[in-house]
Structure formats: C-alpha cells, structure tokens
Amino acid sequence: xxxxxxSPSNKVTEKGKDVELRCDPISGHTALYWYxxxxxxxxxxxxxxxxxxxxxxxxxxxxxxxxxxxxxxVSTLTIQRTQQEDSAVYLCASSRDRGRVNxxxxxxxxxxxxxx
Amino acid sequence: DAKTTQxxxxxxxxxxxxxxxxxxSTISGTDYIHWYRQLPSQGPEYVIHGLTSNVNNRMASLxxxxxxxxxxxxxxxxxLRDAAVYYCILRSQAGTALIFGKGTTLSVSS
Numbered sequence: 001x002x003x004x005x006x007s008p009s010n011k012v013t014e015k016g017k018d019v020e021l022r023c024d025p026i027s028g029h030t031a032l033y034w035y036x037x038x039x040x041x042x043x044x045x046x047x048x049x050x051x052x053x054x055x056x057x058x059x060x061x062x063x064x065x066x067x068x069x070x071x072x073x074v075s076t077l078t079i080q081r082t083q084q085e086d087s088a089v090y091l092c093a094s095s096r097d098r099g100r101v102n103x104x105x106x107x108x109x110x111x112x113x114x115x116x
Numbered sequence: 117d118a119k120t121t122q123x124x125x126x127x128x129x130x131x132x133x134x135x136x137x138x139x140x141s142t143i144s145g146t147d148y149i150h151w152y153r154q155l156p157s158q159g160p161e162y163v164i165h166g167l168t169s170n171v172n173n174r175m176a177s178l179x180x181x182x183x184x185x186x187x188x189x190x191x192x193x194x195x196l197r198d199a200a201v202y203y204c205i206l207r208s209q210a211g212t213a214l215i216f217g218k219g220t221t222l223s224v225s226s
Contacts, residue, residue, distance in 0.1 A: 045214075
C-alpha cells in the first residue's frame with residue numbers, strides 16, 4: 001500500500017478482554033515501531049522490530065502487552081486482560097532502516113482503543 | 117540516544133517565519149538530528165533531518181550550529197496548517213528505536 005495501515009481505526013472493549021491491533025507497514029520497510037499516546041500526552045515507545053525480531057521491547061508497560069511480526073511485514077500488538085488505563089491511541093510506524101540512521105519513519109493513523 | 121531540550125510552546129502569526137530551537141549538548145559525532153511534527157488528531161510526520169550541514173526541503177529548513185550542540189527548525193512562512201507539536205530527535209545508531217520527547221507545541225494565529 002501507499003502508507004502504513006492500522007486496523008481497526010477504533011476499538012471499544014470491555015475491561016478484562018483481550019484485544020489485537022494490527023499494523024501493515026510500507027512494503028520493504030524492515031523496521032517497525034509501536035507507540036501509544038494517551039489523551040493529551042506525548043508518544044510513549046513500546047517496541048521496535050527489525051525484521052521479525054524485536055531488539056528493543058523496553059517500552060512494553062507490563063506482561064499483558066506483547067507483539068509479534070511475521071514475514072518481516074505485518075505486526076500485531078496484543079493486550080491481554082485490558083484495563084482502563086490502556087485506553088489510548090496506538091500508533092505504528094515503519095522505516096527502511098537497513099543499518100542507516102538517516103531514514104525517515106512513516107506513521108499510520110493509529111488505533112484508538114477505549115476500555116470501558 | 118542523547119537527550120534534546122525544546123521549549124514547551126511557541127506562538128507565531130500566519131505568514132511569518134518561525135524558528136523552533138532544540139538543544140542537544142550531549143550529541144555525539146555520529147548522531148543525526150531528526151525533526152517530526154504531529155498535527156492534531158494525526159500520527160507524526162517526518163519533517164527534515166541533518167548531520168552537520170544546513171538542510172532545506174519543501175517543508176522547512178534545518179540550521180545546525182557549528183558545534184552541533186543546537187539546531188533550529190525554520191518554517192519560512194507559517195500557515196494555520198503548521199500548528200502542531202514539533203519534535204527534535206537524535207538518532208545515535210541504526211537499529212535503535214525512535215524516541216520522542218515532549219516537543220514544542222506551535223500555535224499559529226491568523
């Protein structure tokens with residue numbers, strides 16, 4: 001596709017349920033990032049993928065959060081036993097890093113998660 | 117990645133130039149300086165990046181101090197659409213995450 005695609009765009013879930021958020025990066029982009037942004041707050045880094053591996057998971061807030069990436073392409077962020085504090089916009093970005101730091105990252109429009 | 121310091125907010129009038137400063141006194145020789153912005157209700161978008169020399173593109177210019185301890189993003193003629201949060205980020209090496217600070221919230225008045 002032309003850009004980073006995230007689905008769903010909006011998700012309302014009940015507290016305690018599991019949710020899966022999907023990110024389709026730009027074709028050929030090896031680096032993929034997940035962030036979350038609570039209302040009125042800055043971007044909080046969650047996890048970074050290079051290919052299918054995640055060299056930096058330091059931002060995942062708890063073991064309820066996990067992410068995987070398959071085929072060097074699509075990534076899924078899973079939140080188990082959702083809590084109200086998980087409500088936020090979850091943003092995905094991809095870039096053609098390939099060992100260079102002078103590449104730009106492209107962001108999706110995000111998934112707005114509301115836990116009720 | 118080394119840290120950056122930006123003012124919390126700035127104001128500008130439409131069609132005037134805007135200079136957004138960023139301090140990065142602990143920058144290392146191989147750090148690239150990246151700028152992103154986030155328009156209301158949208159994901160961030162890339163603006164510009166540079167290493168040592170000043171850079172220009174269709175969106176903005178980036179002026180980098182000779183000692184590289186600071187840089188300035190220049191919007192030559194601000195428009196209402198430029199109202200956003202602007203982030204200055206250093207990238208120290210490939211294979212590391214892109215970490216955002218609090219950025220500068222730019223308001224543009226007509």
